[in-house]
Amino acid sequence: MFGPVACVGAGRLGPALLRRWHDAGIPVLGILGRDDEKTDAALRFCTVGRRLSSYGELSAAEIVLLGVGDQDLAGLAVDAAAAGAVKPGSLWLHCSGVHGLEVLAPLAEKSARLAAMHPLCPVPDREIGYRSLAGKAALIESAAADRACLQELAESCGLLPVHLDRPIDRALYHAACSLAANGLTSLVDLSTGMFRSISGLEPEQIEPMLSGLMAGSLQACSEVGSSAALSGPVARGDHRVLAEHLAALEIGTGSEVYRSLMLHALKMALVAGQVNQSQASAIEETLRGHGEAAADG
Ligand SMILES: NC(=O)c1ccc[n+]([C@@H]2O[C@H](COP(=O)([O-])OP(=O)(O)OC[C@H]3O[C@@H](n4cnc5c(N)ncnc54)[C@H](OP(=O)(O)O)[C@@H]3O)[C@@H](O)[C@H]2O)c1
Incomplete structure (x- = not known):
């Protein structure tokens, strides 16, 4: 069983995945957004969790989903690592297709485990995403030791995991x-x-x-x-x-x-x-x- 999941970003994909994990019985801590109104709307959609107000609060999570835009990932990793957001051994995963794990390197320096899980499914809004993620492939990059964990995490929200054995031309x-x-x-x-x-x-x-x-x-x-x-x-x-x-x-x-x-x-x-x-x-x-x-x- 997984420990609590937190999500950074109150956009389209993050809350859609969070709600699916909640449906699967995985505990949800909450969402850290940039805007209180948008974050509250995303929490209402997820039907679970609370508004998180600082990177520090992420250290209560076992899994941190980085549901921010591709261009925001590198800065977020630097800021979260510097702010003491990482609980050693916690899993931090992003959903970007264009980035591998290197973009999260500052978090690994704080003993985070890293993963990338890219659902191959268009998510124009979180409601459509929530409904259509099931049965779609998700490209997964992780350490070999985390493969089983990512397999379960992807399957628990209905995704069909495709694991990478080595980095690809992203x-x-x-x-x-x-x-x-x-x-x-x-x-x-x-x-x-x-x-x-x-x-x-x-x-x-x-x-x-x-x-x-x-x-x-x-x-x-x-x-x-x-x-x-x-x-x-x-x-x-x-x-x-x-x-x-x-x-x-x-x-x-x-x-x-x-x-x-x-x-x-x-x-x-x-x-x-x-x-x-x-x-x-x-x-x-x-x-x-x-x-x-x-x-x-
Ligand atoms: N949507 C899709 O079809 C799709 C499919 C597969 C994979 N993905 C991947 O999923 C990830 C998220 O995509 P998305 O479409 O869900 O993006 P999105 O709807 O634009 O949501 C991103 C959210 O992250 C917030 N954010 C950015 N930096 C932040 C920070 N430092 N702290 C807190 N919140 C922050 C943004 O806040 P503001 O609202 O203030 O800008 C925005 O609400 C991307 O990596 C994307 O490549 C998306």
Whole structure:
């Protein structure tokens, strides 16, 4: 059984995890925020814990979750270590994808155990996070001796732990996460805008069209892999249809994103043997040629 958990940061992910741990029966000490009102709101959401008012109070916790932004972690580690916040042997973990354990080094000098637990799940607000964390992967970096503890901690809030055996290129890892999550969200927004600009389509008709296309694509990718899942004019080698698409897309309404993604789709279609070299050249010329014409215009 775990000792009390405290959270630094009254934002989105920290309180969502805290509430899940509370649901799992793990004792919660409270939240140390920067703003009393925001902290109280986060505590109401968690339905447990009290407002902590100084780094010193964190020394009553066995586990300290650092739910602050990536850019605030290094300063927080320095300040908390200097303020005597570390109970020797306590576990301090952050949720950043872009940082490894090195960012918390000042805490290790005060005998804290360090870990990183990055849930691969978009958390636009704490309510959505609380509901959607279950069943999502979490990349975990810790000392080998803490692996079992992190396994249990992640599983107790419904996450599926993926342990690292050695440090990875975090910037590349985080870029991939960001493209998959934030890129997809941007794509939803761009596609929705295109549908909405079509006279004759009603807003309530658009959502099922879009979600069917996106869910169907993800489903096909998970069943046969991304290359085999590709369909549409690029996979069919049809540069004429692509030219019609580009002519219909106005600058600033996603045409640049469309071109980039279709050029990538072309690479996939070539590697998978869906198009031959002459079809690929015609498609590439169409996609790039229109770009130059549009930029000139
Ligand atoms: N949200 C996601 O989708 C997501 C997913 C996976 C991982 N993560 C990771 O989770 C961590 C937190 O992200 P988030 O989205 O939850 O951030 P967030 O909503 O911006 O919350 C961060 C909170 O930390 C507070 N804070 C910053 N420095 C502090 C300090 N020294 N003492 C006390 N509070 C402090 C901020 O206070 P103010 O309100 O005063 O600025 C803010 O309330 C990040 O490392 C992020 O990479 C997030």
